[in-house]
Amino acid sequence: MKAYEIVSDGGIDALALNERPDPKPGPGEVLVRVRASSINYRDLSTIEDPVPRNIPYPRIPNSDGAGDVVEVGAGVTRWKTGDKVCGCFFQGWQDGDITPEIMGRALGGTVDGMLAEYVVLREDGLVAMPAHLSYEEAATLPCAALTAWVSLVEKGKVKAGETVLLLGTGGVSVFALQFCKLMGVRTICTSSSDEKIARLKQMGADEVINYRTHPEWQERVLDLTGGRGVDHTVEVGGAGTLERSIAATRVTGSIGLIGVLTGGTVNPVMIMRKSIRLQGIYVGSRRVFEDMNAAISQHGLKPVISETYDFADARQAFHAMRAAGHFGKLVVRL
Ligand SMILES: NC(=O)c1ccc[n+]([C@@H]2O[C@H](COP(=O)([O-])OP(=O)(O)OC[C@H]3O[C@@H](n4cnc5c(N)ncnc54)[C@H](OP(=O)(O)O)[C@@H]3O)[C@@H](O)[C@H]2O)c1
Incomplete structure (x- = not known):
């Protein structure tokens, strides 16, 4: 089979398209023919900076993929040939809290990922694709969508009528906007681009x-909430935006701490004074993925794909993410 491999710390252009032996499923494992793989900012960081992440070479990148079950190993009961599936970011995180052991099973990081023609995954490391989605659409769900869902629903416990702050128009934030719309939650969104702001408005962003x-966008958020602040913030910016997000969040509100797009230092005093609940989020379990897919199916929600690339052009997809001109998700089609 063909697979992309991280073989050095040379970045996107050093990503190698190599031949590997076709993998075979062992007991309790499933062979998946990958039909699409989406890209997350984390996959770009892994390719650009493998050394501090202790990535061994060669390593197949990308956490996210969707495809067909083509063979099952001994004892597999959950899947059969022909099932359409998405891989789970963390292999074997069924439910409950994450553990250090689960953190050691991240696709495209601590174990090989999905940017390959075939992958072998644990039978409990897959979920069924929502039936109304294409492979490309389903491939956007395992990381960005699930992380947005965990921030809003599983941990944030956001309710209809509340107000949520969303930063930028990348994969996580656009899914978060779609989920807020289906839950009846008011959204205040930010972007660096007027063109993207027009698209946010088309999608129903309230502000x-x-x-x-x-x-000083946090002041505008306070104005738009009568000085009170939002109930929940989906924080993808990191240290460079967190203080403003804290200022924009109401007393006793919550922040899902997700992203590391910017650097800087953070003064934590206002987290204490405002009694803000700051929740670190690291994707989510298979059970929550299935809950999210039930909602996606019920509402016929369609992921927003900015661009789709052929497998041979996968490097271009990572360059596109680095350029940050995208709105929503970037996908590689196999
Ligand atoms: N913890 C987790 O489990 C988890 C899961 C998924 C992602 N993440 C992290 O979350 C972050 C976003 O991931 P992603 O895949 O959605 O990335 P992405 O698709 O590359 O999103 C990038 C977008 O973020 C916006 N942005 C950049 N700098 C910003 C700033 N200073 N203020 C506001 N928005 C800013 C920009 O939007 P505009 O162009 O509209 O300005 C940019 O296009 C990354 O740091 C990623 O590693 C973490």
Whole structure:
């Protein structure tokens, strides 16, 4: 089979498209013919910076993929040939809290990922694709969608009528907007681009702020909430945006701490004074993935794909993510 491999710390252009022996499923394992793989910012960081992440070479990148079950190993009861499936970011995280052992089974990080023609996964490391989605659409779900869902629903316990702050228009934030719309939650969204702001409005964002032309955007968020602040923030910016997100979140509100897009230092005092619940989020379990897919199926929700690339052009997809011109997800089709 063909697979992309991280073989050095040379970045995107050093990503190698190599031949590997076709994998065979062992007991309790499933062979999946990958039909699409989506890209997350984390996959880009892994390719650009494998050394501090202790990534051994060669390593197949990408946590996210969807495809067909083509063979099952001995004892597999959950799947049969022909089933359409998505891989789970963490192999074997069934439910409950994450553990250090589960953190050691991250596709495209601590174990080989999905940017390959075939993968072998644990039978409990897969979920069924929502029936109304294409492979490309389903391949966007395992990381970005699930992380947004965990921030809003599983941990944030956001309710209809509440207000949520979303930063930027990447994979996580666009899914978060779609989930807020289906839950009846008011959204305040930010972006650096007026063109993307127009798309956010088309998707039903209630309020939008250009964070480039309004660098003190947290003040605008406070104005838009009568000085109170939002109930929940989906924080993808990291250290460079967190203090503003804290300022924009109401007293006793919550922040899902997800992203590391920007650097800086953070003064934690206002987390204490405002009694804000700051929850670190690291994707989610298979049970929550299945809950999310039930909602996606019920509402016929369609992921927003910015661009789709052929397998041979996968490097271009990572360059596109680095350029940050995308809105929603970038997908590689196999
Ligand atoms: N903890 C987890 O489990 C988890 C899971 C998924 C992702 N993440 C992290 O979450 C972050 C987002 O991931 P992603 O895959 O959605 O990334 P992405 O698709 O590459 O999103 C990038 C977008 O973020 C926006 N952005 C960049 N700098 C910003 C800033 N200073 N303020 C506001 N928005 C900013 C930009 O939107 P505009 O172009 O509209 O300005 C940019 O296009 C990454 O750090 C990623 O590693 C963590």
